[in-house]
Amino acid sequence: MVGLASSIERRNGVSLWRQIADRILQGIANGDFAENAALPAEMVLAERYGVNRHTVRSAIAALVQEGVLRAEQGRGTFVLSRKRLSYPIGARTRFSTGLQGQTSERHIALLSSSTEPASRRIAEALGIAKGAAVIRLETRGEADGHPVSRATTWFDAKRFAGVDRAMAETGSITASLKRFGINDYLRQSTVLSARHADADDLAALDLQPGAIVLVTVAVNVTLDGEPIQFAESRFPAERVELRLSAGD
Amino acid sequence: MVGLASSIERRNGVSLWRQIADRILQGIANGDFAENAALPAEMVLAERYGVNRHTVRSAIAALVQEGVLRAEQGRGTFVLSRKRLSYPIGARTRFSTGLQGQTSERHIALLSSSTEPASRRIAEALGIAKGAAVIRLETRGEADGHPVSRATTWFDAKRFAGVDRAMAETGSITASLKRFGINDYLRQSTVLSARHADADDLAALDLQPGAIVLVTVAVNVTLDGEPIQFAESRFPAERVELRLSAGD
DNA sequence: AAAATTTGTATATTGATATAGACAACTATA
DNA sequence: TATAGTTGTCTATATCAATATACAAATTTT
Known part of the structure; x- marks a missing residue:
């Protein structure tokens, strides 16, 4: 504004x-x-x-x-309160490093995980067969004790068996993927929208009803272009803005 | 979702x-x-x-x-109605080319224009002195006769004298800038947020009260990195999604 | 100390929001 | 044709949202 x-x-x-x-x-x-x-x-x-x-x-x-x-x-x-956090989005979007300098502490909390058959949309994004098993993680990003994001993430269950445990232990997607031999990855695509927060968002992000959330739907790929992760993230619009970084 | x-x-x-x-x-x-x-x-x-x-x-x-x-x-x-338009944002964000393939016709309508002193924020973005004259354009992006964006744009009045007339005639930022010898330009930065539509948005975008708009604040620069344009755009979240293109 | 400013509380009134139940009008189907 | 399923209309009631007015309580300024 x-x-x-x-x-x-x-x-x-x-x-x-x-x-x-x-x-x-x-x-x-x-x-x-x-x-x-x-x-x-x-x-x-x-x-x-x-x-x-x-x-x-x-x-x-x-x-x-x-x-x-x-x-x-x-x-x-x-x-009482602070300015909006500015969350960078680019080819190398990482939760923790993105908020460095703005917060002193941040991590990703694993709320729950499950295995389910891939929907058409997720199967396409991950390049696997529809109905194949995928691991679904429900997570919350926290910075200085305040929730700043709420994400749902899917991995191919065959390739990433145990990623849920890795997330619970490390509190980081990047660190978890390292256990599977992935030392670097890129964001292939991001689609952005906005809507009113639903009941789940309200509870997880500690929002007042009626709040607006920014929604990103993203696919991360290896350096070879192989898709590894599909994620939908919700950010409270009143506390977070998204900063699009051009190249990186 | x-x-x-x-x-x-x-x-x-x-x-x-x-x-x-x-x-x-x-x-x-x-x-x-x-x-x-x-x-x-x-x-x-x-x-x-x-x-x-x-x-x-x-x-x-x-x-x-x-x-x-x-x-x-x-x-x-x-x-009755269709899926959301998907509006790409990247280093070479252009209104018209971005919606090619999704719509058969699109242009930018100039709603009004004025000259005013630059606020601190705009002066910083454009690299000019605070209070220097800037041209402000109020525009609406239209595709197939439907409004898809509402933008407020500022140019350095000294360098871009007459850009308002160029916009009215060409219906395109890209074409207007060509008249000033700028054949290519890049998006330097984009900051993204969301809020409820205000009265102006409602009227210009033909929305129902209570609707949500995605807001981008962007700076465009020449290939040399010289800032030329500062813009705030509003997109109706129920009709448009923003697709972040990585490199380009 | 007095006055002015500011938030807190109380009461009353009006219109919008939400629920409940009943029935009319219209369409598709058995 | 009869029945079931659907949207449209009506009446009634309770609660929320917003306005209006008045005054109390706490703080700052004069």
């Missing part, structure tokens, strides 16, 4: 307080509302957005609940 | 009917609901989502209004 005026829409299925909460979050991410500084007074915000003060209060209450703001009677309402 | 179960959330600021409408749109984009085929009956959908039949009807009514579905009394409700 570059300071384009955007207004509040009524009777669209999204309540005014949620729209205003979204815009305050945006404002924080964009630096319009500085960290640790006071937000404009409720009456001021109400006038700015053209709504009642109580509607602004509902928005603020949601963000206080979410841990983004802190309200103090008589003093004001203060911004 | 790859068939992950996701449920409906209550009292989150997003009404149930809008959430269900979103999921039906998703289902169409994913191919879960085939084109021209009948949707499951209202009672079936109501049971599936755990809501009243009338709530499903509200969602369907919104999508009928939007031109995505057609309801016929006694017969069923049918899917």
